[in-house]
Amino acid sequence: MPLLHHEPTGTVRTLEDLLGIATAMERDAVRRYTLLAGLMERRGEYDTAATFRRLVAEEEGHVEAVDGWARTLGLRASDGPEAEALLPPEIAASWRALSERTRLTPHQALSLAVLNEQRAFAFYSYIAAASTDDAIRLRAEELAHEELRHAALLRHDRRAAYHRERRDAKEGPARAETPAELERLVTTLFSAGAAEHAALAAALHALGDASSAALVARIAEDERRFAEPRPGGPAQHPTASDCLRAAFRVSERLAEAFGDVAEHTTDEEVLIRAQHLQELVIGHLTELAERIETLA
Known part of the structure; x- marks a missing residue:
C-alpha cells in the first residue's frame, strides 16, 4: 500500500469492528473539514470553503448512513478508543499540518485533503482484501468507493485552486515526468x-x-x-x-x-x-x- 507507510494494525473480525472504524473515520473527517472551511472563509477563500462545507455535509450523511446500516443489521457501531486505535496514523499526522496556525494556500490544503482521502481508500481496500467475511468485504468496498469519489471531487477543486494561485505567477510550474x-x-x-x-x-x-x-x-x-x-x-x-x-x-x-x-x-x-x-x-x-x- 504505497499511500500508507505501515499495514493497518489490529484485525477487523466483525461488522461491528468495521462500522466502528467507519464511524470514527467519518466523524474525524467532519471535524477536520469544518475547521478547514472556517479557516478558508476567514481568509476570503470562499470557493475552497464551499468545497469543504460540501464535504462536511457528505461526511455527516455518511455518519447517519453507518448508523442506519448498524440498525438494519441489529448491530451497534462503537466509535470509541478501540476503533480510533485502528485508524491509519498517517491520516492523523498529516491532518495536524492543517491546523489554524498554518499559512497553507487553498491548493496546499486541498492537496493534503486529497492525499488523506486516497489513504482512507487504501485503508478500506486493505480491509476488504484481507477479510474472509463476505459481509465485511462488501461493506469495506462500499466505503472505499466513497473515499475515492471524495478524492476525485477534491482533485477537481484542487486544480481550480492551482490555476487561481498561478494566474499571475511569472514562472512556470515545476514539472517532472519521470x-x-x-x-x-x-x-x-x-x-x-x-x-x-x-x-x-x-x-x-x-x-x-x-x-x-x-x-x-x-x-x-x-x-x-x-x-x-x-x-x-x-x-x-x-x-x-x-x-x-x-x-x-x-x-x-x-x-x-x-x-x-x-x-x-x-x-x-x-x-x-x-x-x-x-x-x-x-x-x-x-x-x-x-x-x-x-x-x-
Missing part, C-alpha cells in the same frame, strides 16, 4: 533550500534566539538528506521574526514546487513521491508558523 527527472529536481530544490535555511539558522543564532535557530537548523538538516552540498551566504535580516518569516517563504516555495509536480505528472511513482515530499515540507511550514506566532 522518477529520474524528479530526483534531479529534488536535489536542486533541497540544495537551495538547505543552504538558505542554514544561513538563516546562523543568523538566528547570532541574534541570540537559540530555540528558533535549532528549529531552522533541523529543517536544513532534513533537506540536506536530499541535497548536494552548497554554500549559503550570510542572511541579512534584522530580527528573529524576519529570519523565521524568510525561512517560512523558503519552505513554502518548496511545498509549492512539489505540489506543481504532483499536479501535472502522469507517472504514479512520481505522483506519490512528490506528495510525500510536499507533506514533509508542509510539516516544516507548520512548525515555522507556530514559532512565528510565539514571537508575534
